[in-house]
Amino acid sequence: MTEKMEWQAELVEPRHPALHTAATKDPFESTDIDWVEREQAMFTIMHDNLGIGLASPQCGDQHRMFVMSHSTKGDIGIYNPKILATSESTCVIEEGCLTFPLLYLNITRPESVVVKYQSADGTETTETLTETDARVFQHEFDHLKGLLFIDSTYSSDLKLQRAFAKREKTFKKMMEMKVNG
Numbered sequence: 001m002t003e004k005m006e007w008q009a010e011l012v013e014p015r016h017p018a019l020h021t022a023a024t025k026d027p028f029e030s031t032d033i034d035w036v037e038r039e040q041a042m043f044t045i046m047h048d049n050l051g052i053g054l055a056s057p058q059c060g061d062q063h064r065m066f067v068m069s070h071s072t073k074g075d076i077g078i079y080n081p082k083i084l085a086t087s088e089s090t091c092v093i094e095e096g097c098l099t100f101p102l103l104y105l106n107i108t109r110p111e112s113v114v115v116k117y118q119s120a121d122g123t124e125t126t127e128t129l130t131e132t133d134a135r136v137f138q139h140e141f142d143h144l145k146g147l148l149f150i151d152s153t154y155s156s157d158l159k160l161q162r163a164f165a166k167r168e169k170t171f172k173k174m175m176e177m178k179v180n181g
């Protein structure tokens with residue numbers, strides 16, 4: 001079965017090719033897409049799943065765009081993002097990913113980043129991101145490279161085994177709660 005690299009208004013399976021391929025399409029060259037509408041759909045999926053970021057490939061799409069909850073700007077769409085500079089200092093933060101519900105991994109990344117991106121109307125912004133904003137931007141930016149937080153760049157086999165085992169336990173507990181009413 002070949003899955004099409006097409007937008008769907010839901011999260012695609014972790015094996016979907018869009019999640020493992022670099023997103024190459026410039027959103028502004030696809031004039032048939034209403035990006036404001038698309039952003040709204042993505043904000044909804046993000047919030048329904050209690051997320052703070054969602055990248056196009058997570059919905060099977062190959063455009064270079066993602067949405068995130070920015071600490072001061074609120075929900076924003078990020079188009080054609082670039083990371084211009086990263087801080088030398090790094091930090092470890094426990095990350096989750098909407099593609100892998102209830103899986104949490106400690107990931108080391110630069111503490112702050114200087115980024116450049118466009119908004120849905122094409123306006124360019126350059127800004128320095130810190131704390132959660134920096135973290136979310138880098139995680140979503142990875143999705144556009146076809147890189148996941150479970151990939152070997154970030155996580156050893158042992159670390160993954162432990163995280164998946166912990167996730168399995170959580171799932172079991174949730175099932176028990178359902179059975180017990």
Ligand SMILES: [Zn+2]
Pocket residue numbers: 096097098099139143
């Ligand atoms: Zn993710």
